[in-house]
Amino acid sequence: MARPTLLPDKLFFRIGEVSELVGVRPHVLRYWEEEFGILKPMKTRGAHRQYRRRDVELALVIKKLLHEDGFTVAGARKKLRELGHLEAVAIGRQAAEASTRALELRAELLAVRAELASLLARIDVASRDERERAKTSTTDAHPSEVVVRIETSARSER
Numbered sequence: 001m002a003r004p005t006l007l008p009d010k011l012f013f014r015i016g017e018v019s020e021l022v023g024v025r026p027h028v029l030r031y032w033e034e035e036f037g038i039l040k041p042m043k044t045r046g047a048h049r050q051y052r053r054r055d056v057e058l059a060l061v062i063k064k065l066l067h068e069d070g071f072t073v074a075g076a077r078k079k080l081r082e083l084g085h086l087e088a089v090a091i092g093r094q095a096a097e098a099s100t101r102a103l104e105l106r107a108e109l110l111a112v113r114a115e116l117a118s119l120l121a122r123i124d125v126a127s128r129d130e131r132e133r134a135k136t137s138t139t140d141a142h143p144s145e146v147v148v149r150i151e152t153s154a155r156s157e158r
Contacts, residue, residue, distance in 0.1 A: 013051045015041075022059045032062055035073050038080065 007021065019026045033039050039058050041049040051059075065076035 007053060007056055011053065012042075013053075013056055015049045015051070018051045018056050018059060021056055022063050024059075024063060029059060032059065036062060036077060036080065038084075 008017075013021070015026045015029060018029060022029070029039075033041070036058075039055060039062065041051040041055050044050060061080070062076060065071045065079055066073070071079060
């Protein structure tokens with residue numbers, strides 16, 4: 001029996017990535033798309049395939065049915081239809097969980113953005129204060145002190 005495949009933690013996969021994860025060549029994945037109507041990767045504007053995690057998991061099931069369990073394409077298609085109801089329930093549950101998680105992540109993102117805006121405002125105020133201090137420290141100094149400071153900094157740069 002094949003070892004379970006751990007999928008990288010990402011939403012979309014290119015056909016080459018799916019090919020490596022599933023252990024079949026890209027043309028096999030394209031063939032399966034034609035033969036198994038439920039394997040439907042999204043396509044970008046440039047017509048590149050983008051497989052979702054669900055698609056990759058489905059491709060792994062198809063491979064198991066064909067290569068390990070010995071089903072024909074027609075037999076695997078029939079088996080997938082039998083599993084369809086259970087899969088639909090599981091996918092619906094996953095979609096609901098994903099939607100909830102997306103809302104949580106959006107709230108976290110908004111909080112991080114607000115924190116970032118606050119920090120940037122504080123940095124801006126501190127920078128303005130520093131520029132003002134630099135101006136006043138130079139203008140308040142006696143002219144001879146300014147010359148000494150300039151000469152001292154010029155020497156330290158050498």
